[in-house]
Amino acid sequence: MSNQVTLNKDKDPEISIQANDFSLADEVALLEKENLTDGAVVTFTGRVRNRNNGNVVTTLTLEHYPGMTEKSLAKIILQAKERWDIGRVKVIHRIGELSIGDQIVFVGVTSEHRQDAFAANEFIMDYLKVKAPFWKKEKITNAGQTSENWLAAKTTDTDKADLWS
Amino acid sequence: MSNQVTLNKDKDPEISIQANDFSLADEVALLEKENLTDGAVVTFTGRVRNRNNGNVVTTLTLEHYPGMTEKSLAKIILQAKERWDIGRVKVIHRIGELSIGDQIVFVGVTSEHRQDAFAANEFIMDYLKVKAPFWKKEKITNAGQTSENWLAAKTTDTDKADLWS
């Protein structure tokens, strides 16, 4: 319990779990602000697609496990910093109901040399996909019928994350 | 000669060589506009660093070979499209005199699945570094003395590009 209080009080500026949308430009501006040593900035933005496994998606709802989400992301970022020579990092993940085309997730990484930012960014996304406690439920339409489904985890995501270890 | 005229007339919307700055937000908005199939957007931005090889950099001047630049970038983008399942691509490279912190280069790639956009983006940057005819001259200050130097190509860049072949 005291653990959670600490997490909330000293909110990690590298991580944000939020219902609101975010601005890519603002996030990159923060990564670059008064940062004249890092020549490379790599961003990943994940968005809601209009189709998934052949179904027409109408909305996507993101659930998460408050507290553990932040802790797992902080651990992933720390691992990335141990492996690569990177500067600043920001991870944003949205929760709640999202529509087609909406931004879901943002990962931004800066580094002096580009290969570090590329590798660290992809590593963070790969680990987020299999270790951070988020779950997606999609509302789909099929032959006029609407239904809601929890997405199944993909073995391809697990396999991809395993490639880093 | 007729070759060049054709290149200018049908200006490739995926490539821009320009003296002016660019807006990351605008470029990403164009990559995402009416694009509801691609869930992944990866961007790379390269900026002028304040130090290089231990010297204090004051300005960086970019020269290029008009015509060949566009042709070589178009070829690199084509190779990326042949290798990965990607959606939209944009490559911007600035020319002329730039200051510390200025944006130099932008690569944006969208894809349905994130690994394609990550790989294609890094591939385009790696090939641009060793195949596109740009040259950097930096103005540096060392012990109060200002001098201008053409940057030397790095074998690490050549080695990194070779990893893709």
Add this chain to the structure above:
Amino acid sequence: MIKIVFFAALREQLGCAELSITADTVKTVTDIKQLLSDKSELWQQTFGNASLLCAVNHDMVDGSHLVKPGDEVAFFPPVTGG
């Protein structure tokens, strides 16, 4: 007491988001699973799913992890964020 929380499809299948148990009879995560499975056939079937994950105090653990009073134990399906 040990607080137990459920997420996503698991929460919906069980029709339960959170419950508490006394720590007297359980030593490990596997003990908690067994205790919950004994509640009803629904709970037994649900906890028979081998892919279920468990976290104690926000860290992923396996079945042999020891639990103690005050712990928060979470069960959930494989994650699908990003």
Add this chain to the structure above:
Amino acid sequence: MIKIVFFAALREQLGCAELSITADTVKTVTDIKQLLSDKSELWQQTFGNASLLCAVNHDMVDGSHLVKPGDEVAFFPPVTGG
């Protein structure tokens, strides 16, 4: 005629951005290099640099590439953009 262009450090070293030669006496890129090297000691030294690259009509080529009237031949140092 064959148009020959130089870029970056090479252009500055030679003090020349562009020149033209008649196509009569040259068959390959290597022939052009030899012809230019014969201009002076400066040109000879400069073209002795093994890392120099060559493009004909905007495509990278090696020394054995055949040239013809109307071609644009470029010489330049290894590239350093990005």
